[in-house]
Amino acid sequence: GAVVSQHPSWVICKSGTSVKIECRSLDFQATTMFWYRQFPKQSLMLMATSNEGSKATYEQGVEKDKFLINHASLTLSTLTVTSAHPEDSSFYICSARDQVTLGYTFGSGTRLTVV
Amino acid sequence: ILNVEQSPQSLHVQEGDSTNFTCSFPSSNFYALHWYRWETAKSPEALFVMTLNGDEKKKGRISATLNTKEGYSYLYIKGSQPEDSATYLCAFRANTGNQFYFGTGTSLTVIP
Numbered sequence: 438g439a440v441v442s443q444h445p446s447w448v449i450c451k452s453g454t455s456v457k458i459e460c461r462s463l464d465f466q467a468t469t470m471f472w473y474r475q476f477p478k479q480s481l482m483l484m485a486t487s488n489e490g491s492k493a494t495y496e497q498g499v500e501k502d503k504f505l506i507n508h509a510s511l512t513l514s515t516l517t518v519t520s521a522h523p524e525d526s527s528f529y530i531c532s533a534r535d536q537v538t539l540g541y542t543f544g545s546g547t548r549l550t551v552v
Numbered sequence: 553i554l555n556v557e558q559s560p561q562s563l564h565v566q567e568g569d570s571t572n573f574t575c576s577f578p579s580s581n582f583y584a585l586h587w588y589r590w591e592t593a594k595s596p597e598a599l600f601v602m603t604l605n606g607d608e609k610k611k612g613r614i615s616a617t618l619n620t621k622e623g624y625s626y627l628y629i630k631g632s633q634p635e636d637s638a639t640y641l642c643a644f645r646a647n648t649g650n651q652f653y654f655g656t657g658t659s660l661t662v663i664p
Contacts, residue, residue: 440595441595443595446593469650471650471651471652473654478656479656480556480653480654480655480656480657481641481643481652481654482654483651483652486650486651532652534650540598541586541598541652542595542598543588543595543596544595545593545594545595546595
């Protein structure tokens with residue numbers, strides 16, 4: 438079945454540094470990828486939608502200059518948390534939409550802790 | 553932001569018991585309702601995609617029903633097994649875009 442590989446699965450970084458999270462579709466091509474985050478005891482919330490070769494669309498309240506999304510190929514999207522702060526500590530997960538089947542497949546998520 | 557609610561938040565059952573949980577979602581602009589099974593450190597696994605009012609889907613011991621007019625879906629697990637322990641997520645999709653609106657999940661623990 439469709440698989441999305443997400444790395445790293447967890448990361449601890451110092452405040453002020455940047456962290457890159459990568460999502461790769463292994464056996465299908467994804468024109469669209471979605472980035473979600475989940476704070477404790479809350480639901481997954483969509484941060485942004487990225488389309489291959491174009492700028493990402495950010496949800497209201499999500500700073501596009503802080504959360505840089507790159508979707509340079511049909512199989513890879515990256516989320517970079519720039520100048521991370523403790524309040525950015527969260528669980529981040531991607532979802533990729535298969536351009537053929539139109540099905541959605543999730544990555545396994547990244548637990549980010551900023552100290 | 554659309555409101556999707558799941559209940560209960562967590563559930564402990566004995567092996568062999570049957571159980572069910574609820575997902576409530578807006579009854580307007582309905583496109584689809586997704587159920588996922590999510591184990592810790594793994595990707596959410598798609599269980600069902602439900603699109604028609606009155607739909608009932610089954611996968612082994614797990615089944616789901618859908619009522620779009622009143623805005624709810626039930627997930628049933630018959631004869632729970634320890635391997636069923638996971639968080640069960642529902643996600644609502646409106647007919648106005650591709651966005652998924654997730655509930656907070658129901659955490660199921662099946663005690664051997």
